[in-house]
Amino acid sequence: MKVQNYVSDEVNIAKFAVNFTISFFFGVMGDKCLNLRASLVPGLFRTDVKGRLSMIKLFKVKEKQRELAENSNGKPPVKKQSAGELRLHRDISELNLPKTCSISFPNGKDDLMNFEVTIRPDEGYYNGGIFVFTFQISPIYPHEAPKVKCKTKVYHPNIDLEGNVCLNILREDWKPVLNINTIIYGLYHLFTEPNHEDPLNPDAAGVLRDNPKLFESNVRRAMAGGYVGQTFFTRCI
Amino acid sequence: MADSTAQPSRSRDLDKLLLRPGHLVGPNFEPGAELRDDIKTYAKVLVVGAGGLGCELLKDLALSGFCNLEVIDMDRIEVSNLNRQFLFRLEDVGKPKAEVAAKRVMERVSGVDIVPHFCRIEDKELDFYSDFNIIVLGLDSIEARSYINAVACGFLEYDSDDNPREETFKPMVDGGTEGFKGHARVIVPGVTPCFECTIWLFPPQVKFPLCTLAETPRSAAHCIEYAHLIKWDEVHVGKTFDPDNPEHMQWVYSEAVKRAELFGIPGVTYSLTQGVVKNIIPAIASTNAIISAACTLEALKIASGCSKTLSNYLTYNGVEGLHTKVTEFVKDNDCLVCGPGVLIELDTSVTLRKFIDLLEEHPKLLLSKASVTHRGKNLYMQAPPVLEEMTRSNLDVALFDLMDKIPKDIVHVTGTAGKSGDKQSCLRKLRVAFKGINGVTEMDMAGGA
Numbered sequence: 001m002k003v004q005n006y007v008s009d010e011v012n013i014a015k016f017a018v019n020f021t022i023s024f025f026f027g028v029m030g031d032k033c034l035n036l037r038a039s040l041v042p043g044l045f046r047t048d049v050k051g052r053l054s055m056i057k058l059f060k061v062k063e064k065q066r067e068l069a070e071n072s073n074g075k076p077p078v079k080k081q082s083a084g085e086l087r088l089h090r091d092i093s094e095l096n097l098p099k100t101c102s103i104s105f106p107n108g109k110d111d112l113m114n115f116e117v118t119i120r121p122d123e124g125y126y127n128g129g130i131f132v133f134t135f136q137i138s139p140i141y142p143h144e145a146p147k148v149k150c151k152t153k154v155y156h157p158n159i160d161l162e163g164n165v166c167l168n169i170l171r172e173d174w175k176p177v178l179n180i181n182t183i184i185y186g187l188y189h190l191f192t193e194p195n196h197e198d199p200l201n202p203d204a205a206g207v208l209r210d211n212p213k214l215f216e217s218n219v220r221r222a223m224a225g226g227y228v229g230q231t232f233f234t235r236c237i
Numbered sequence: 238m239a240d241s242t243a244q245p246s247r248s249r250d251l252d253k254l255l256l257r258p259g260h261l262v263g264p265n266f267e268p269g270a271e272l273r274d275d276i277k278t279y280a281k282v283l284v285v286g287a288g289g290l291g292c293e294l295l296k297d298l299a300l301s302g303f304c305n306l307e308v309i310d311m312d313r314i315e316v317s318n319l320n321r322q323f324l325f326r327l328e329d330v331g332k333p334k335a336e337v338a339a340k341r342v343m344e345r346v347s348g349v350d351i352v353p354h355f356c357r358i359e360d361k362e363l364d365f366y367s368d369f370n371i372i373v374l375g376l377d378s379i380e381a382r383s384y385i386n387a388v389a390c391g392f393l394e395y396d397s398d399d400n401p402r403e404e405t406f407k408p409m410v411d412g413g414t415e416g417f418k419g420h421a422r423v424i425v426p427g428v429t430p431c432f433e434c435t436i437w438l439f440p441p442q443v444k445f446p447l448c449t450l451a452e453t454p455r456s457a458a459h460c461i462e463y464a465h466l467i468k469w470d471e472v473h474v475g476k477t478f479d480p481d482n483p484e485h486m487q488w489v490y491s492e493a494v495k496r497a498e499l500f501g502i503p504g505v506t507y508s509l510t511q512g513v514v515k516n517i518i519p520a521i522a523s524t525n526a527i528i529s530a531a532c533t534l535e536a537l538k539i540a541s542g543c544s545k546t547l548s549n550y551l552t553y554n555g556v557e558g559l560h561t562k563v564t565e566f567v568k569d570n571d572c573l574v575c576g577p578g579v580l581i582e583l584d585t586s587v588t589l590r591k592f593i594d595l596l597e598e599h600p601k602l603l604l605s606k607a608s609v610t611h612r613g614k615n616l617y618m619q620a621p622p623v624l625e626e627m628t629r630s631n632l633d634v635a636l637f638d639l640m641d642k643i644p645k646d647i648v649h650v651t652g653t654a655g656k657s658g659d660k661q662s663c664l665r666k667l668r669v670a671f672k673g674i675n676g677v678t679e680m681d682m683a684g685g686a
Contacts, residue, residue, distance in 0.1 A: 053425065054263040054542020056272065058404060059279045059370040066368070081613050081649070082387055083433045086573050090651040090664040093608035095621045102623075109615050109627045140380050143436060145444075162470040164447055171444040176437065198448040 084141035088112050091180040101184050113137040116151070117184055121191040125216055128237050129154075129223045133165075133187060135180070145174035146183060152236050155222035157194050157205035161231060165190070166200040203229065248273060251302050254543045263542030272541055277304045277348075280540045283369040284308040285358060285385055287334035289520050290375030290412050292324045293529030295338055298373070299346040301537050306342075307369070309354040309361070310335040321522035358384060366407075367392055371536050374411040375529070379439060382411060386424065386432035390575040393426045395668065399577040401427025408539050412532040414524045417555040421531040421547065423539070429549045430568040431575035442516075457497060457504035461513040464492035480515045489514060527553060571665075578647065578666030585637040585671050589617055592636045596650060602665060607652035611640055619652070637671050644674035 092112050095103065102118045105111060117133045131154060136147040148170055149163040158166040167186050169178055199205030208215040218228045225235030255273045258266070282303050284294050287310035298306055314322070314329045314337060324341040325334070335353035343351055354361070358381060366372070366388050376382050389407040396402055409424040411432070424431055449455075450463040469478050469489065479485050490510040497505040511517055531551055538546045547563060554560040570576050579601050583592065589609065596604040609616040616631050616639050618624035631639055640646055648667045653660040 053408070053539050053546055054265040055370065055406070055408065056275050056280065056540050056542070057265065058406075059281070059540070060275060062370070062404070063279050063281075081610070082383065083436070083574055084383075085613070086610070086649050086664060089608065089610050089615070089649065090662065092624070093618050093620055093651045094662055097621065103621050104623060109618070109624055110613060112615070138380070140383055140436075143379060143439060144442070158448070160451070160467065162467070162474075164467060164470070166446065166448040166451075168446060172446050174441060174444070176441075198446070200448050200451050202452060 082139040084137065084139045084143075085113065088137050088141055088180070094179075095181055095184075097181070097184060098188065101188055103184075113139075117187070119184075119188055119191060121188070124192045125194065125219045126156075126191040126223070129191075130236050131191070135183075142176035142178070145170050146180070148183065148187070153233050154236070155201070155204050155219055155228050155231075155233060156190070157196050157199050157201055157208050158190055160200040164200055166198045168198075247300075248302065254537070255302075255541055259544070261544045263545070266542035268543075273302060276302050276537075276540055279305075280371065281305045281307070281369045282536060283366070283372045284375060285372060285381070286310055286375035286377070287338040287353075288312065288318070288375060288377065289321050289522070289525040290414060290529050290532075291334070292322045292338055293525050294373055294375050294412070294532060295342045295351065296324070296346075297529050297533035298536065299342050299349040299351070301533050303536070303540075304349050306339075306349065307352040307354065308335045308339055309356065309358060310338075311355070311357045321520055321525060323522075363388060363391065369407075371539055372407065372409045373532055373536055374409060375532075376411075376413070379436070382432050383436065385409065386426075387574055389424070390426040390431050390433075393575060395427070395577040395580075397580060399580070401577070410532045410535045410539070412528045414520065414528050415518045417521055417524055419524045419528040419553045420551060421528050421535065421553075422550040423535050423547050424549070425539075426575045428568075430566045431572060433574040434569040434572045435566050454496065454500050454502060457493075457502055457506075457509055458513045460496040460500070460502055460505055461489065461493040461510050463496050464489045465514050468492050468496075480511075486511060486514065521555075524553070524555065573649065573664065573666050576666060578668045580668045580670065582670050582672055583636065585635060585674070587636055588633055589636050589639060590632040593617065593632075596652070602650075602654065604650060604652040604654050604663065604665065607650045609648060609650050611646065611648045614639075636669070640669070645670040 089112060092103075097103065100120050100122050102120075103115055104118070105115050107114055113136070115135050117135060119131045119133070121127055121129060121131075130152070132151040134149050134151055138144040138146075148165055148167075150159050150165055151163060153161060153163075165187070167183075167190060169175075169183060169186050194208060196205040196209040204215070204218070207218060222228050222233035223235070223237050225233065227233075251273065255276075256268050256270065258268050262268075280303055282298055282305065284291055284298065284306060285308075287295070287308050291308060291310060295306060295308060310333070312334050314325045314332055314334055316327075316330055318334075319325055319327065319330075322334070322338075324338045329337045333353070333355035335355050339351035339353040343349055366385075372385060372389055374382060374385060376385075386409070389409050392405050392407045394402045394405040406425055406427060409426075411420075411422045411424060413420050423429060445459060445462055447466065450459055451467055454460050454463060465478065469485075469492075478489070486507075490505070490507050493505045493510055497503070512519075531547070531553075535547050538544050548565050550564045550566050552560075552562050552564070568575070579599070581595070581599065583595075587595070593607045593609065596602050596607045606619050607617075608619045615624065615628055616636075617628045640648070646669060648669045649664065650667060651662070651664045654663045655661050
């Protein structure tokens, strides 16, 4: 009897757990899957086997408790803070901004997931300008990069007129080890070193590349409030 | 089929697992008809998601002897679901998935009760989730998994020796598929790693640089992402793109076609547009069936103890040949979501300022310059100046009052730890308990129920 049962256990389980030892592979739904070798991740894998649960008795006890507690007033439900919110809390509480950058929280001190960063460059083409960026943080931050947009319309080779920003660490080069401080420094860098090689506003990028003097005067005109070509810019000095 | 003839044949295979002893059974496994009946009567299982996996899961669970099921899904049925979401028919298109799935399984499997919930997982109160013994996940995003994981781990309590209390376990079985690939994993918060312990294993999403999209598109996907991320905002000022709105999708598709023609790039189709914008990978019905079968078997083993549970992460890959592998991931003891945190007992009179000082002296923490957050409220922030100013007045208020006089709760703190010269930033979870509040503290800490 025991042997037979052992076999039926094994057959059932073997249907799903055929051992394969050459490569590790992880596939998860929703554009996520990864391959890695165990040896690259020391301490991640353990050999002892646990997992002998039998919880039905616990379920029974709980059901009885629940029936008893049905009429008593329950605790008020509490929404948990996501791991992303906690990580962001750390990023924010450790911010160390240059004097040219400041941060504000339009929804008050308890909503850190949406905030604005104001950059006032004190050198370069954009000296004296005031540029506001909005940050939206995902609940799975830092797995996903913050969504950053420039609220101030700006004549800039790497920022388009809708406020999209071409900064590598916001998209293709984002890594969870980076943080909010890194992004703010990256944004500030865009104003001290605008780059014609990654254009999001091709007109501005072309002028910067071919005629830096004209680029400089275009920037001044845009920041003072006025037209550059067909585009009107609101004053931001 | 009449009930009298259906009953014996329906549980025949199940009885082989539940009515007889075995070598692989759990220590508390008590085979017999009572066990089978208890699973019927007492095991309440929530299925999260009524899509490709959800349909399979509901069918499998119902056929495995689980009679109290509930299912939650926010989506309505679309034509493109019908090839694999086998509980749905053409006339169901537009109806809520959860409702139709529940109805169809109840029609086919007698004695099973399935309560559908047509809403977002975030819309339910925590009490809703606390009712279930096992939560089975058939989801398609990291975000939703992370949310349910946080909810399930939120029920977990530790005793004063930092041992997890079994009666607060909320086991989860998580399935996922992507084309020919899939995974099934068992998460028992406090025992196995939780979703957050291993979230760093996910590779970053592939994102194209915006300037490539704007200037030098080289692929059909670049053209689609240009229409989706750049052109949409240019034309629809202030109107957010909705991937579930067919008109929006059609607009992005036609803009992508124009873009592709301009650069002479082939391959933009409507379905590729949907795929790129919504990160859709073509689903394979049999992958869902295999993963769902594995998940259901795990749920049955968790409930009954009829065999060892999967320990703890199964991967399946049918792309070239067939590979499967079980890997045992290790729990992160410092996990902010499932870990015990550091127990700190305080008098109700302790101010926030005094509390922050205590963290610096606490042998397990040695945490200086702490910022403190509780249930989403920032009690004190060291930086930036604007938040420091807004929270400074809390410093001289009793922590007990700032925590709404809750006798025992989780608080998170951020600060720097370590000796000077080797300071490290760290984020810690604390279990703060106030002494002498209605005797609740002592009783709970003793580990009694």
